[in-house]
Amino acid sequence: ADYEEIERVLLEEQKKDPQHRRDLRDRRKRHQSEEANVIVKVSREQIEELSKNAKSSxxxxxxxxxxxxxxxxxxxxxxxxxxxxxxxxxxxxxxxxxxxxxxxxxxxxxxxxxxxxxxxxxxxxxxxxxxxxxxxxxxxxxxxxxxxxxxxxxxxxxxxxxxxxxxxxxxxxxxxxxxxxxxxxxxxxxxxxxxxxxxxxxxxxxxRRNFLAGEEDNVISQIHRPVKELAFPGSAQQV
CATH class of the missing domain: 2.60.120.10 (Jelly Rolls)
Structure with a gap:
C-alpha cells in the first residue's frame, strides 16, 4: 500500500511539472502528424520503382x-x-x-x-x-x-x-x-x-475449359460411340 501511495504522489507531481505537459503535447503532435501522413502523394517514377519489387504475400x-x-x-x-x-x-x-x-x-x-x-x-x-x-x-x-x-x-x-x-x-x-x-x-x-x-x-x-467442337480438346469426341448412342438421340455419327 505504501508503494502505491508513493507512486500516486509521484504521478501527481509529474502532472504539475510544465516540462511533462510539454512532452505530452509533443507526443500528441507527432502522433497526429503520423496519422496525417497515412495517405501520401507519389510520382509516376516512384510507382514504377515500387512495381519492380512488388511481390505477393x-x-x-x-x-x-x-x-x-x-x-x-x-x-x-x-x-x-x-x-x-x-x-x-x-x-x-x-x-x-x-x-x-x-x-x-x-x-x-x-x-x-x-x-x-x-x-x-x-x-x-x-x-x-x-x-x-x-x-x-x-x-x-x-x-x-x-x-x-x-x-x-x-x-x-x-x-x-x-x-x-x-x-x-x-x-x-x-x-x-x-x-x-x-x-x-x-x-x-x-x-x-x-x-x-x-x-x-x-x-x-x-x-477446366471444355470445348464442344473442334479437332482438339473436344469433350464430345472423347465420348465412346456406344455411350453416344445411348445418351444422344439420333446416330453417333451425327453427334
Whole structure:
C-alpha cells in the first residue's frame, strides 16, 4: 500500500511539472502528424520503382512468376490465323492464387469464331475492348417464362418438355459491353470485325475449359460411340 501511495504522489507531481505537459503535447503532435501522413502523394517514377519489387504475400509454393505481368507479352495458350487466346491461371501465379481468379485476353479476327465451350468451375466477367461481334450462351430458361409456357401447352410430350428447360441467349457486342459467362454454361463468340476481349474469372482454381467442337480438346469426341448412342438421340455419327 505504501508503494502505491508513493507512486500516486509521484504521478501527481509529474502532472504539475510544465516540462511533462510539454512532452505530452509533443507526443500528441507527432502522433497526429503520423496519422496525417497515412495517405501520401507519389510520382509516376516512384510507382514504377515500387512495381519492380512488388511481390505477393502468398505463402503457398508455386513454381512460377510472382511479380506484375503483362498478358500481351505472354505466349497464347491457343493461337492460329483466326486469333489468339491469352490466359494466366491461379496455378501459374501466386497473386491470382490468393484471389482465386484467372485473367485472360482474346483476339478474334473478323469473320472468325471462338468455338463453343464451357468452364467447369469459373464464372467469367468479360468486357469488349475493341471491335464488334455476337455471343451465344445456353442457359436455363427463366422460371416464370417456363411456368407460363407450361400453362399454355399442358399436353406437350416429355421430350419437348425437357427441351424447354434450356434456352439460347444471343446478344450483339460492341466496345464497352460487359457480359457474364456462368460456370457450366456453353458459350460461343463470333467476330463481325476484329474483336478484342478482356476478362477475369472467379472460382478459377482447378477450372477446366471444355470445348464442344473442334479437332482438339473436344469433350464430345472423347465420348465412346456406344455411350453416344445411348445418351444422344439420333446416330453417333451425327453427334
Amino acid at each position: 502468398s505463402k503457398k509454393s508455386v513454381s512460377s512468376e510472382s511479380g506484375p505481368f503483362n498478358l500481351g507479352n505472354r505466349d497464347p495458350i491457343y493461337s492460329n490465323k483466326f486469333g489468339n487466346f491469352f490466359e494466366i491461371t491461379p496455378e501459374k501465379n501466386p497473386q491470382l492464387q490468393d484471389l482465386d481468379i484467372l485473367v485472360n485476353a482474346i483476339e478474334i479476327m473478323e469473320g472468325s469464331l471462338l468455338l463453343p465451350h464451357y468452364n467447369s468451375r469459373a464464372t467469367l466477367i468479360v468486357t469488349v475492348v475493341e471491335g464488334k461481334g455476337e455471343f451465344e450462351l445456353v442457359g436455363q430458361r427463366n422460371e416464370n417464362q417456363q411456368e407460363q409456357r407450361e400453362e399454355n401447352e399442358e399436353e406437350e410430350e416429355e421430350g419437348q418438355e425437357r427441351s424447354r428447360q434450356v434456352q439460347r441467349y444471343r446478344a450483339r457486342l460492341s466496345p464497352g459491353d460487359v457480359f457474364v459467362i456462368p460456370a457450366g454454361h456453353p458459350v460461343a463468340v463470333s467476330a463481325s470485325s476484329n474483336l478484342y476481349l478482356v476478362g477475369f474469372g472467379i472460382n478459377a482454381e482447378n477450372n
